[in-house]
Amino acid sequence: MTILNEMLEHNQKFVENHEYEKYETTKYPNKKMVILTCMDTRLLELLPKALNLGNGDAKIIKDAGAILSHPFGSVMRSILIAVYQLKAQEVLVVAHHDCGMSGLTPEPVIESMKERGISEETIDTLTYSGIDIKQWLHGFDNVTESVENSVGIIKNHPLMPKGVPVHGLVIDPKTGKLDLIVNGYQN
Numbered sequence: 264m265t266i267l268n269e270m271l272e273h274n275q276k277f278v279e280n281h282e283y284e285k286y287e288t289t290k291y292p293n294k295k296m297v298i299l300t301c302m303d304t305r306l307l308e309l310l311p312k313a314l315n316l317g318n319g320d321a322k323i324i325k326d327a328g329a330i331l332s333h334p335f336g337s338v339m340r341s342i343l344i345a346v347y348q349l350k351a352q353e354v355l356v357v358a359h360h361d362c363g364m365s366g367l368t369p370e371p372v373i374e375s376m377k378e379r380g381i382s383e384e385t386i387d388t389l390t391y392s393g394i395d396i397k398q399w400l401h402g403f404d405n406v407t408e409s410v411e412n413s414v415g416i417i418k419n420h421p422l423m424p425k426g427v428p429v430h431g432l433v434i435d436p437k438t439g440k441l442d443l444i445v446n447g448y449q450n
């Protein structure tokens with residue numbers, strides 16, 4: 264059985280047995296916060312447990328590295344929607360140690376693309392069109408600096424209202440220990 268079929272089979276029982284009832288909540292975050300964090304598999308359950316978040320407590324946005332790379336991309340838009348439409352009053356950026364984006368260089372990724380059938384020509388065409396693939400595929404060298412940078416972009420965004428605390432943290436993907444990098448109440 265494929266993983267998709269397994270999921271669909273489970274899903275049917277989940278709904279039939281009313282297992283969703285214990286998760287019932289609203290679209291508004293109980294703890295009035297929006298969190299940008301990494302898509303890392305180790306954080307799937309660990310992060311909410313380590314931050315004492317249950318279903319309905321927070322808006323959670325995930326990408327590779329908890330990086331806000333574009334001030335007018337979908338991550339920033341999600342944060343603004345959370346603040347303006349969904350009653351989030353604080354923003355947290357939670358990156359983590361041992362992240363796949365730490366020290367990521369574009370060359371091996373581009374090599375893998377070529378091995379999977381993406382032609383040199385495609386990459387060249389994108390480059391000539393003004394898309395800096397190498398820059399785009401670049402991770403970060405220092406997780407603390409990356410968090411500070413993302414916090415700065417959010418905090419100083421021209422569409423962000425004043426008075427919304429933006430915090431920056433780094434979590435240990437094994438123990439769940441949080442280190443505070445930026446205390447948004449102080450800025």
Ligand SMILES: [Zn+2]
Binds near residue numbers: 363364
């Ligand atoms: Zn990560």
